[in-house]
Amino acid sequence: xxxxxxxxxxxxxxxxxxxxxxxxxxxxxxxxxxxxxxxxxxxxxxxxxxxxxxxxxxxxxxxxxxxxxxxxxxxxxxxxxxxxxxxxxxxxxxxxxxxxxxxxxxxxxxxxxxxxxxxxxxxxxxxxxxxxxxxxxxxxxxxxxxxxxxxxxxxxxxxxxxxxxxxxxxxxxxxxxxxxxxxxxxxxxxxxxxxxxxxxxxxxxxxxxxxxxxxxxxxxxxxxxxxxxxxxxxxxxxxxxxxxxxxxxxxxxxxxxxxxxxxxxxxxxxx
Ligand SMILES: Nc1nc2c(ncn2[C@@H]2O[C@H](COP(=O)(O)OP(=O)(O)OP(=O)(O)O)[C@@H](O)[C@H]2O)c(=O)[nH]1
Ligand SMILES: [Mg+2]
Numbered sequence: 001x002x003x004x005x006x007x008x009x010x011x012x013x014x015x016x017x018x019x020x021x022x023x024x025x026x027x028x029x030x031x032x033x034x035x036x037x038x039x040x041x042x043x044x045x046x047x048x049x050x051x052x053x054x055x056x057x058x059x060x061x062x063x064x065x066x067x068x069x070x071x072x073x074x075x076x077x078x079x080x081x082x083x084x085x086x087x088x089x090x091x092x093x094x095x096x097x098x099x100x101x102x103x104x105x106x107x108x109x110x111x112x113x114x115x116x117x118x119x120x121x122x123x124x125x126x127x128x129x130x131x132x133x134x135x136x137x138x139x140x141x142x143x144x145x146x147x148x149x150x151x152x153x154x155x156x157x158x159x160x161x162x163x164x165x166x167x168x169x170x171x172x173x174x175x176x177x178x179x180x181x182x183x184x185x186x187x188x189x190x191x192x193x194x195x196x197x198x199x200x201x202x203x204x205x206x207x208x209x210x211x212x213x214x215x216x217x218x219x220x221x222x223x224x225x226x227x228x229x230x231x232x233x234x235x236x237x238x239x240x241x242x243x244x245x246x247x248x249x250x251x252x253x254x255x256x257x258x259x260x261x262x263x264x265x266x267x268x269x270x271x
Contacts, residue, residue: 001174001177001178001181001191001192001195001196001199002171002174003171003174003177003178003180003181003186003190003191004169004170004171004177005167005186005187005190006043006167006168006169006170007144009144009147009148009164010043010164010165010166010167013147013148013149013163013164013166014043014044014047014166016149017044017047017115017117017163017166018047020115020149020161021047021048021050021051021115023113024051024113024115024161025051025052025104025106025112025113025114026051026052026053026054026100026103026104026112026113026114026115027048027051027052027053027054027114027115027117028053028054028055028056028114028115028116028117028127028160029042029044029048029053029054029055029056029117029118030055030056030058030116030117030118030122030123030124030127031055031056031057031058031118031122032057032058032059032119032122032123032183032185033057033058033059033060033062033063033068033071033084033267034059034062034063034183034266034268035179035180035182035183035267035268035269036057036071036269036271037176037269037271038175038176038179038180038268038269039118039119039122039180039183041119041167041168041171041176041180042117042118042119042165042166042167042168043166043167043168043169044117044166048115048117051115052103052104053080054080054081054082054083054099054100054103055075055080055081055082055083056082056083056084056085056092056127057071057072057082057083057084057085058085058086058087058122058123058127059086059087059122059123059261060084060085060086060092061086061088061089061091061261061265062260062261062265062266063265063266063267064265064266064267065265067267067270067271068084068267070270070271071084071267071271072084073271074271081099081103083096083099087123087126087127087130088126090130093127093130093131096131097131097154097155097156097158100112100114100158101156109157110157111157111158111159112157112158112159113159113161114158114159114160114161115161115163116128116160116161116162116163117163117166118165119165119166119167119180119185120143120144120145120164120165120166120185120186121141121142121143121145121165121183121184121185122165122185124137124146124162124165125137125138125139125145125146125162126139128152128154128160128162131154131155131158131160132152132153132154132155132160133154134152136152137150137152137162141184142184142187143165143184143185143186143187144164144165144187146162146163146164146165147164148164149161149162149163150162165185167180167185167186178196178199179268179269181196182196182200182255182258182259182268183259184259193248193251193252193255194229194247194248194251196251196255197229197250197251197252197254197255198225198226198229198251199225200254200255200258201225201228201229201254202225203268204258204263204266205220205223205225205228208263208264208266211263211264211266212228212263214264215257215262215263215264216231216232216235216236217235218231218232218235219231229245229247229250229251229254230245230247232250232254233245233246233247233249233250236250236253238250238253
């Protein structure tokens with residue numbers, strides 16, 4: 001499944017960001033802790049090499065803890081400071097401003113301009129609301145909520161530039177697009193939810209079979225992803241006229257429960 005998406009507002013934001021970059025001291029790149037590798041495929045990565053960077057692994061409350069620890073040491077090994085954060089509760093952000101200042105050798109009173117970037121729906125705007133302690137940036141659980149770029153003033157001399165989620169115009173590896181679709185970083189109407197859900201189940205049956213069985217109360221021994229989808233559909237009463245399984249309905253339901261962390265804490269790629 002090769003899912004592509006690069007609407008006009010992303011191209012425009014990318015052009016604007018190039019201009020703003022010279023006014024920025026620090027880049028905060030937000031990656032989704034469930035797919036840190038795939039969420040690195042923001043089209044901004046090449047642009048932001050020139051500035052000091054801090055990586056946030058967001059939604060770590062939804063990710064596998066051991067896998068997140070491995071990712072944190074991976075980033076340490078490549079010389080980047082990374083923090084695992086739950087942007088809803090603020091956990092992991094406690095020392096953000098002192099870490100940012102020490103990274104830049106700045107005194108407490110000096111101003112820092114922070115560019116916040118990442119693929120859609122990873123929590124950029126929620127991060128800004130948390131660190132500025134205001135609810136000014138629009139936050140919603142769908143991709144492409146932020147369409148323009150705007151500054152927000154925080155405490156301790158920090159200012160934050162909120163940006164729209166930006167993707168690569170083309171994914172070299174279709175699996176990257178697929179993973180971004182699993183986590184809700186790509187618009188749902190751009191793919192077939194049944195095929196996407198079958199791909200997700202294929203992966204989950206390898207690494208998280210027990211959790212899927214427990215969540216949906218089904219036996220998935222020797223079961224393919226297609227069969228699993230039907231079993232779960234029957235169990236959840238997703239039936240249409242004539243007793244057939246409503247594949248669309250059950251696929252959307254599984255994707256929704258995966259995204260909300262209801263199956264279990266899941267990480268889909270290892271460092
Ligand atoms: N559980 C959990 N949810 C989070 C976390 N961070 C963000 N969210 C949720 O993810 C959704 C997207 O958050 P936003 O801040 O709008 O994401 P964004 O990166 O600004 O998205 P775009 O502007 O569309 O690119 C919202 O429903 C947030 O509540 C987190 O650490 N944990
Ligand atoms: Mg946003």
